[in-house]
Amino acid sequence: MKIRDKYLSYGQQSIDATDIEEVVKVLQSPFLTQGPKVDTFEEKIAHYVGAKYAVAFSNGTAALHGACYAAGITNGDEVITTPMTFAATSNAVLYCGGIPVFADIDQLTYNLDPSQITQHITSKTKAIIPVDYTGRPADMDAINEIANQHNLIVIEDSAHSLGANYCGRKVGTLADMTMFSFHPVKPITAGEGGIIVTDSEEYYYKLKQFRNHGIVQQPEKAPWYYEMQELGYNYRMTDISAALASSQLDKLDTFIKRRTELAKQYQYLLEDISFIQQPVFLDNFDSGWHLYVIQWKEPHVSRRKAFEFLRENNIGVHVHYIPVYWHPYYQKLGYKKGLCPNAEALYQNLITLPLFPKMENSDIEDVVKGLKKAGDRFGN
Numbered sequence: 404m405k406i407r408d409k410y411l412s413y414g415q416q417s418i419d420a421t422d423i424e425e426v427v428k429v430l431q432s433p434f435l436t437q438g439p440k441v442d443t444f445e446e447k448i449a450h451y452v453g454a455k456y457a458v459a460f461s462n463g464t465a466a467l468h469g470a471c472y473a474a475g476i477t478n479g480d481e482v483i484t485t486p487m488t489f490a491a492t493s494n495a496v497l498y499c500g501g502i503p504v505f506a507d508i509d510q511l512t513y514n515l516d517p518s519q520i521t522q523h524i525t526s527k528t529k530a531i532i533p534v535d536y537t538g539r540p541a542d543m544d545a546i547n548e549i550a551n552q553h554n555l556i557v558i559e560d561s562a563h564s565l566g567a568n569y570c571g572r573k574v575g576t577l578a579d580m581t582m583f584s585f586h587p588v589k590p591i592t593a594g595e596g597g598i599i600v601t602d603s604e605e606y607y608y609k610l611k612q613f614r615n616h617g618i619v620q621q622p623e624k625a626p627w628y629y630e631m632q633e634l635g636y637n638y639r640m641t642d643i644s645a646a647l648a649s650s651q652l653d654k655l656d657t658f659i660k661r662r663t664e665l666a667k668q669y670q671y672l673l674e675d676i677s678f679i680q681q682p683v684f685l686d687n688f689d690s691g692w693h694l695y696v697i698q699w700k701e702p703h704v705s706r707r708k709a710f711e712f713l714r715e716n717n718i719g720v721h722v723h724y725i726p727v728y729w730h731p732y733y734q735k736l737g738y739k740k741g742l743c744p745n746a747e748a749l750y751q752n753l754i755t756l757p758l759f760p761k762m763e764n765s766d767i768e769d770v771v772k773g774l775k776k777a778g779d780r781f782g783n
């Protein structure tokens with residue numbers, strides 16, 4: 404007998420009738436790709452986070468690429484980031500010819516450790532890209548202070564943390580540019596989509612130009628006239644996606660409330676299990692609880708067996724993330740294992756548990772049951 408008959412994935416979107424209606428309206432309208440719905444969504448999200456400008460992209464990776472471009476990252480520029488992220492974060496630096504420099508994480512928050520950032524600053528450093536891993540904001544005051552001292556640009560990868568707060572301020576107001584992703588497992592979805600929010604007019608215009616082939620409209624020269632001034636891309640968001648994301652944004656706070664309840668339930672139910680180290684709730688770092696990541700306190704082989712046991716029982720555990728520079732592509736670039744010991748140690752032990760707003764309390768109980776059984780068999 405399996406613990407569950409139906410597979411429980413680690414993350415999943417919540418779509419309701421309103422979302423569907425909003426998408427259908429676009430399908431019946433003259434605009435399918437970037438049009439009025441994208442404009443509305445950009446205004447809405449800028450207003451929600453409290454930023455001046457927002458530029459929507461076809462996905463979060465494209466948005467990060469745009470941010471690196473707007474920041475002027477180019478051949479040989481170094482950009483400090485965390486290895487405990489999805490490859491897209493540092494890939495965006497590579498797209499621009501920059502060099503990702505990996506700094507280690509803090510053992511409590513799993514986010515970039517500001518003191519580690521400082522150690523990696525050189526005359527070539529141009530920017531810092533902190534990631535709000537699992538939805539918990541990075542220590543942005545400390546990071547901004549370092550950036551100010553060394554004249555660096557801060558691009559916050561907030562793919563996990565739309566709606567989260569840091570010291571009473573919304574994520575989206577804490578960096579020079581902030582990226583959100585609308586992939587289906589993220590806080591809200593557009594199917595695929597991403598956005599940069601910023602208070603800088605200069606970045607705003609660069610981002611808009613970049614997502615549309617580097618083209619600028621110049622109707623003052625002739626009514627049909629436009630100019631391609633830079634090498635940009637087709638990174639436009641569709642109105643179909645924007646309508647979905649707009650409708651989803653209305654529910655974001657409800658989603659986060661539910662995620663937080665579920666996280667608290669894990670916290671309570673896993674409290675007594677000695678072989679599990681749970682994530683901490685920290686004042687002033689109000690997580691969006693995108694992921695619930697625990698550490699298995701037994702050696703690597705047990706984590707693997709426990710993982711397999713849970714998957715066999717239809718509990719969709721995951722591992723976020725393999726340290727980015729461990730990937731063969733990065734190894735070929737010359738990054739050495741051992742670079743960030745804290746991130747590597749975390750990777751050996753972590754398991755992501757299912758967490759998404761539509762989960763039932765009984766789903767949490769199934770996961771806990773699975774963890775206990777796995778512990779009995781392979782731990783201690």
Ligand SMILES: *Cc1c(COP(=O)(O)O)cnc(C)c1O
Pocket residue numbers: 462463464465488489491492534560562563584585586595596597
């Ligand atoms: C999802 C994600 C991205 C990329 O977003 P996409 O919309 O999937 O391109 C970048 N960084 C992190 C940390 C992510 O989780």
